[in-house]
Amino acid sequence: xxxxxxxxxxxxxxxxxxxxxxxxxxxxxxxxxxxxxxxxxxxxxxxxxxxxxxxxxxxxxxxxxxxxxxxxxxxxxxxxxxxxxxxxxxxxxxxxxxxxxxxxxxxxxxxxxxxxxxxxxxxxxxxxxxxxxxxxxxxxxxxxxx
Numbered sequence: 426x427x428x429x430x431x432x433x434x435x436x437x438x439x440x441x442x443x444x445x446x447x448x449x450x451x452x453x454x455x456x457x458x459x460x461x462x463x464x465x466x467x468x469x470x471x472x473x474x475x476x477x478x479x480x481x482x483x484x485x486x487x488x489x490x491x492x493x494x495x496x497x498x499x500x501x502x503x504x505x506x507x508x509x510x511x512x513x514x515x516x517x518x519x520x521x522x523x524x525x526x527x528x529x530x531x532x533x534x535x536x537x538x539x540x541x542x543x544x545x546x547x548x549x550x551x552x553x554x555x556x557x558x559x560x561x562x563x564x565x566x567x568x569x570x571x
Contacts, residue, residue, distance in 0.1 A: 440470035489518055499551045515541075
């Protein structure tokens, strides 16, 4: 990040503004053969553009935009505006971090400590009876629009 005589090598979040990318695209770097492939350059660009996630981090950043539809479809029946089982509301990031009676639903940077992920991976959540009911409703709704 600090770079050298020419300044910062990487501008976090902007591969276009990063000297490193300029040098590898122009084939000035690495100085020896073999040069980086287009696929390797694209991977470096993506890594910089996504904030340079470190070791153990997800390859792609996941946002509320990715997760909220899942929560709305599967979770807010029990953990939403009208009903908050265990004192948990999953509609906003703030409420997920606050959690419910069992503590925070999410622990940023520590998925292994996140109760939400533990309960989903163990099969405790969402309850199967609600999944079956939701699937039946979806099938009925989609067939009635045909």
